[in-house]
Amino acid sequence: MAYKVAELETSLNSGLEADFVAIADTKLVLGNWYAECVMNGRSLPDFAGILGMCTVNYGHTRAIYQHLDRHGHDYVHLERGRGAGKIHSMNLLDQPPEGWEEFIVTAWLAELATWQLVSGYLGHSDRSIAGIARKIGEEAYFHLKYAHGWMHIIGQDADERARFLAAVDQRYPLALQWFGAEDNDDPVHAAGQRDMPVAKLRAAFAAEAGKVGDHLGGDPVALPAPVPPPTAWRDDARRSGPLPNGLFEVVRFKDPELAH
Amino acid sequence: MNGTKAGAAHRSFHSGDPDFDRVTCPDCDKADLEVVSLFGGATSEVLFRCNACTSCFNWIKWQGALPPSAHGGN
Numbered sequence: 268m269a270y271k272v273a274e275l276e277t278s279l280n281s282g283l284e285a286d287f288v289a290i291a292d293t294k295l296v297l298g299n300w301y302a303e304c305v306m307n308g309r310s311l312p313d314f315a316g317i318l319g320m321c322t323v324n325y326g327h328t329r330a331i332y333q334h335l336d337r338h339g340h341d342y343v344h345l346e347r348g349r350g351a352g353k354i355h356s357m358n359l360l361d362q363p364p365e366g367w368e369e370f371i372v373t374a375w376l377a378e379l380a381t382w383q384l385v386s387g388y389l390g391h392s393d394r395s396i397a398g399i400a401r402k403i404g405e406e407a408y409f410h411l412k413y414a415h416g417w418m419h420i421i422g423q424d425a426d427e428r429a430r431f432l433a434a435v436d437q438r439y440p441l442a443l444q445w446f447g448a449e450d451n452d453d454p455v456h457a458a459g460q461r462d463m464p465v466a467k468l469r470a471a472f473a474a475e476a477g478k479v480g481d482h483l484g485g486d487p488v489a490l491p492a493p494v495p496p497p498t499a500w501r502d503d504a505r506r507s508g509p510l511p512n513g514l515f516e517v518v519r520f521k522d523p524e525l526a527h
Numbered sequence: 528m529n530g531t532k533a534g535a536a537h538r539s540f541h542s543g544d545p546d547f548d549r550v551t552c553p554d555c556d557k558a559d560l561e562v563v564s565l566f567g568g569a570t571s572e573v574l575f576r577c578n579a580c581t582s583c584f585n586w587i588k589w590q591g592a593l594p595p596s597a598h599g600g601n
Contacts, residue, residue, distance in 0.1 A: 312566050319570025379594070386596035404593035411594050412546075413565070463597045471597035 279338045282455035283388075283396075289355045289445075289505040290381050290403075291331035291345075296356040296510075297377045298324035299518050303363070304370050316413050320374075323406045330399050347520040352509035354518065357381075359441040361511050368427055369434035375414035376442040376476065382407040383472040384446070387461035415482050422483030432479075432488060439476060440494040445505050446472060448496070546592065552577035553584050 301321035308314045336342035359377055364370040381403070388400040421427045446469035456464040473490070480488035499507040510518065544562070551558045557579035567574035567585035576583045 312564050315564075315566040315570055319566065323570075382594055383596060386593075386598060389596075389598060401593070404596075405589050405591065408592050408594050409588055416565075467597040471595070475595055 279335070280455065280458055280460045282458065283460045284335065284338075284340075285355075285503045285505075286384060286388075286455065286461070287331050287335065287396075288345075289357075290385055291328045291335075292354050292356040293360065293377060293381055293445075294324040294331075295328040295354070296360045296514070296518055297374070297381075298322075298328065300360060300363075300370075300374065300377075303517065307367060307370065309367070320410050320413065323410070327399075327403050327406075330402070334395055334399065350509070351512065351515035351519075354510050354515070355504040355506060356510065356518075357442065357445050358506050358508075359438055359445065361514060363514075364434075366430060368421055368431040369438070371414055371417045371421065372431060372434040372438050375411065375418070376438055378407050378410045378414065379475055380442045380445055380472055382411070383468045383475070384465075386471075387456075387463040387465070387468050390462040391460070418479070418482035419484055422485055428483060428485070431483070435479060435488070436491045439490055440492075442476070443469065443473065443493050444496050444500075447502060447505070449493070451502075546590075547573070547575075547586075550575060550586055552580060552582065554582045555580040 298321050301317050301324065305314055305317040305321065308317055332340075332342050332345040335345060341348070357377060357380065359373060359380070364373055385400045385403050388396050389404070391397045391400070418431070421431050446465055449466055449469065451465065453461070453464045453466070455461045477490055479490070480486055497507045501507065509515075547560070547562065550560060552560065552575075555577060557577060559578040560575045561578060562573060563576050563583065564574040566572070569585075571588055572585040573588055574583060575586055
């Protein structure tokens, strides 16, 4: 049967779109975190690694925006046209780190959370979506390895370890919040779009984050209790409130005519 | 010749990594290797040194491994 290419451009499930915008926007902000923090690296391998993770996260963002563009969205609008209230990045990344340990904690949690959510699409029937999920996983594997390496080093110094754990206490609940409440309905899973209910992805994230004591190389560490989402929480955006102005200034793409 | 103690400890830490278990030297096929740097000529590469023939080589990281997830391991 003959078909036209245009007929392939079907619209996507709205819940799937919301998940992928949240993942892409989080990776956009995470890429900017890496770009901003790279010169705080402790060695040449840090510079190389952080810049690599920066470009890889930008690449993930771009791949997802391009996929959405093929399904009725406008790439230029996704990349350049949205205000601070329309960017759906994780609240975890709203506030900058105050030190190296907090940077490592935040990058680790953001890489881990985005991987866990996208892993729910590894078996998606659209091979482009499944392929994006797998590629993110293959690259996150080494980003997490980088974080684990630093955790091994930080765990050997009592002061650094204490600062690291203080940052975990502050940041972990924000990352967990991203998955929504434990008992939320999951229409995306019910519609057969995601092959795992988000509650299982959330549990997998918590289980991996719970290995923090192993990575630090000491006694087990109890993670802080979940914090209920604020009243301004938006399920579709997986966040509350707009991006802070200072962060939006860093993240936003400049007008094309000014970008010379 | 092998640099500082800290540098040696760093290489030793990475050299024991199970992700690199199956890597062998492309020149002499020996597996007696040390990781010189987790990032080689590109960030997607690891720089190895072969202790048998002393040659250095880059190895592409991606071998299809995925982080643990709700689906299980790799």
